[in-house]
Amino acid sequence: MTLLANPAAGGRRSAEIAGRTARRLLAHGVEVDVVAGRDAAETRQRVRECVAAGAGVLAVAGGDGMVHLALQEVAGTSTALAVLPTGSGNDFARVLGIPAKNPDAAADILLGGVRRRIDLGRCATPQGADRPLWFGTVLTSGFDSLVVERTERMRRPRGRMRYAAAVMVELGRLRPLPFTVEADGHTEEFEAALVAVGNTSCYGGGMRVCPHADPADGRLAVTVVSPGTAGRLLRAFPSIYRGTHTTHPLVRTFHAESVRVHTPDMRAYADGEPAGPLPLRAEAVPSAVEVLVPEGAATARG
Incomplete structure (x- = not known):
């Protein structure tokens, strides 16, 4: 080992x-x-x-x-x-x-522990098509990307509270973004605050932004949050930790094996790490990695 x-x-x-x-x-x-x-x-x-x-x-x-x-x-x-x-x-x-x-x-x-094979996400930008990036949790764009960048600039507080504090700051600067999303060959254009693509359910220290993600089904889980007032999003924010936000009228979810996401002048982050500028294409790669999980765990599901 x-x-x-x-x-x-x-x-x-x-x-x-x-x-x-x-x-x-x-x-x-x-x-x-x-x-x-x-x-x-x-x-x-x-x-x-x-x-x-x-x-x-x-x-x-x-x-x-x-x-x-x-x-x-x-x-x-x-x-x-x-x-x-x-x-x-x-x-x-x-x-x-x-x-x-x-x-x-x-x-x-x-x-x-026991070994289980799980899916991973793999993404690439047009500039880095020959250097794809693997991710295990969530690929973020839009409001989420701005929050990650804000979090990296902050020194306090620590842990998940720093992420929550960055969310509060960026909510005050919230604006709708024009997204183009292609999912399994079907293209849509819409305004959204964020588009999150999950191999697993959570990021940001336990925020279950993609609670419908299952890293053993060969698909990515997509969460789209439509633009709304800062107040409405602020009230909905605690439900993201519980994964119950998917019933909110501003939220839409779906699955896809391959997703291409674009909005102008925006960077994407995967597992909280820079993934490159949009547009970016992500795909699910079934059984891409073997992991050690507690005995008795049937799957690694968030």
Whole structure:
């Protein structure tokens, strides 16, 4: 097993959890290689080398950003991905059923978990068609993209509250955007506040924006929020954490195997990481990655 540590995720806590987990695995007779990079490029190179060397399991100690980095290398390979959630959002771990607040229980999944194959999303812009990007959670555009950018500029508060604070700020600047969306060959043009494309259900620290997503059905789940007043969206905001917003009159959901999204002068984000400028095409890739989940979990569904 290879344990990928990210000291930047969760501060000192991440390094401590990685070290404790390594000792726990060694005590149970598991051969462990601990690797880390000084930056994203070096870290990805280390992951690539581990996968090429035939690592059976890559365990990532970090948040959704580290998981996203690892997915670029383990997708489509025989290396299984495990997650020790130490980040602020931990949405990929959440849909796998991995506890973020109990490091020892998360480590036990490395010892006694079961392997499941799940879908991933794969996206590319016209400028980067030869360099597709894998994503495990949600691809965001429109209002969501603006919130992610705002969140990255903020230093306080921490965790999911920082995302919520960014939402409040951007609601005051809300404007309708002209979207063109092509889903499985059918094209629509409409105004919307956001279009979210989910392989799994949640992002932003537990916001279940695509509660109809199932990473084992070979489809992407799309949520469209029509433009409305800031007040109406503010009142609907808490329901996103529960996943009950889909009954709101401003919200429309559907599934598609392939989706192309465009609105002018907008960037998209996948797993909270930059995916490039729109237009962007995303597709579901069935059984693209093997993951470790708690024993008894039939599927990894958010």
